[in-house]
Amino acid sequence: MTVQSARASRPADRRRQLIDHAADLFVQRGYPHVSMADIARAAGVTAPSLYRHFADKRDLLGAAVLSGVDDLETCTDRALSAPQATADDTLRALIEAIAKRPDSASLWRWTGAYLSDEQNREVALRTRAVLRRWADILFGDDHGLTDWERSQLTWALLSVAGSSAVHKARLSPTREIDELVGRARRLLRLRPSLAPPRPPAIPALPSTTRRDEILDAASHLFAERGYADVGVDEIGAAVGISGPSVYNHFPSKAAILVGIGQRSAARLEAGVMAAYAASDDPAQILDALVDSYVTVITATPDLSVSFNNAAALAEDPAARELLETQRRYVARWIDLLPQADAAAGEGRIGPGEAAVGVHAALSIVNDAVRLRRGTSRPEFGAQMAYLMKGVLSADRG
Missing domain, CATH: 1.10.357.10 (Tetracycline Repressor, domain 2)
Known part of the structure; x- marks a missing residue:
């Protein structure tokens, strides 16, 4: 990397670091109980530096939530790109990716009330698009499932995969993934219409x-x-x-x-x-x-x-x-x-x-x-x- 390209990448890197620190605090304390000063301290920057990147706290929340959606899209791309992967391989890959960054799948579920209508619409549309891709690979051409059943099951799957953010089970990461995959398999065999x-x-x-x-x-x-x-x-x-x-x-x-x-x-x-x-x-x-x-x-x-x-x-x-x-x-x-x-x-x-x-x-x-x-x-x-x-x-x- 040249000196010039390194300098060009720093603002983007710094912005992502600030977003990550903010997301951590929003999840730990709840959005209303985190100030811009708290985020600046956690990131080791001054408040003016933070405001150079974000207009206010809600702007930063929006960036953190959309960054989480970016992560969800990225992990989906990786899981679905594996050659000759079975549906079960894809299921495990998805759960592993989300469990590594549980905040990506959970932050917007906790903070939707604080986002603007436009931000919520963008998050919802992009998340639905991701879940449709999940449904296509996990259910294939299963004509026994209606569209609304596929949708409900994939939303529930997102909840199962992201549930590691709400507990502190004393379990190794590998065993936790195994347990989540097992529970997800049970889920995907269900038929909500029944x-x-x-x-x-x-x-x-x-x-x-x-x-x-x-x-x-x-x-x-x-x-x-x-x-x-x-x-x-x-x-x-x-x-x-x-x-x-x-x-x-x-x-x-x-x-x-x-x-x-x-x-x-x-x-x-x-x-x-x-x-x-x-x-x-x-x-x-x-x-x-x-x-x-x-x-x-x-x-x-x-x-x-x-x-x-x-x-x-x-x-x-x-x-x-x-x-x-x-x-x-x-x-x-x-x-x-x-x-x-x-x-x-x-x-x-x-x-x-x-x-x-x-x-x-x-x-x-x-x-x-x-x-x-x-x-x-x-x-x-x-x-x-x-x-x-x-x-x-x-x-x-």
């Missing part, structure tokens, strides 16, 4: 206290606009009271978010008690937990809001009990999965593999709800439960 119907969800009872009215209003506002962009005055206005009056019920906005999380945790715990009361078979209990989880996450915004804004409570002492309750809830699933596999004669998997499988299944519905992908369809809940159970089921070849 999802058994679910009974209609029982609507949540209307709120009877001012406290619950505040939680309802805040939950919907946080879901629509994000926790950081909603003020206490707006929450109060939504229930017909002044902002200061909200503090008669909650000491802070963070306490409102904790209250939302506590409500969703109580609903999940009710599902746990019902599941264990109805059966002592691990597979049946796990199926019942899937059903109750889908019911809770689709009935109100509470669970999705609590999950999506966990970073806002990471340093809040008042939220420690809630976060521990959420951890214990997922741990139940992780404990049950090896028992269910062993009962089915598949051998008992370890806790690391079980954690990968559980988070892969949960990511399917969490991502779909977060992105509002098909959530208005009456069969949405049934199909999500079907896909999750399929991913968690014992592999019978």
Whole structure:
């Protein structure tokens, strides 16, 4: 490389370095809780240097998200270019590529509310184009699948492949890839049109206290606009009271978010008690937990809001009990999965593999709800439960 070409490449290299540092912070802390000064410090540059490359934080977020889409396109190009590769070879190559850079597949799923409409359209169009390419190679000329089934399965596959970004399973990279590939194989054998119907969800009872009215209003506002962009005055206005009056019920906005999380945790715990009361078979209990989880996450915004804004409570002492309750809830699933596999004669998997499988299944519905992908369809809940159970089921070849 000549001196001149090296100099020419530096701005592009520096820009990518800044984008990578920003993406890391956005994923770790959540977009609202990262400042341009934080990014400059992490990158070892001054704030003016950062502003020479990006107009503001949203401009930098857009660049980080689109860089992730670039990575997704690049890894797809590489996986599909292998000569004489089978569909299974391609599946493994795709999952390996995404698992190496999980932020590329996950950042935009968490930050869509902060992107402009134009940015979201570009991300969605390019991601759909990538997933169509996945479908063409993974399903080939399978005429038993409708277009919408191919689309739903490839979106779910993206969630499974990117699920490594939401957990810290104690597993070697090779074993994690093996587990993700195994769960992905289960997924791709499913046919969403065969999802058994679910009974209609029982609507949540209307709120009877001012406290619950505040939680309802805040939950919907946080879901629509994000926790950081909603003020206490707006929450109060939504229930017909002044902002200061909200503090008669909650000491802070963070306490409102904790209250939302506590409500969703109580609903999940009710599902746990019902599941264990109805059966002592691990597979049946796990199926019942899937059903109750889908019911809770689709009935109100509470669970999705609590999950999506966990970073806002990471340093809040008042939220420690809630976060521990959420951890214990997922741990139940992780404990049950090896028992269910062993009962089915598949051998008992370890806790690391079980954690990968559980988070892969949960990511399917969490991502779909977060992105509002098909959530208005009456069969949405049934199909999500079907896909999750399929991913968690014992592999019978």
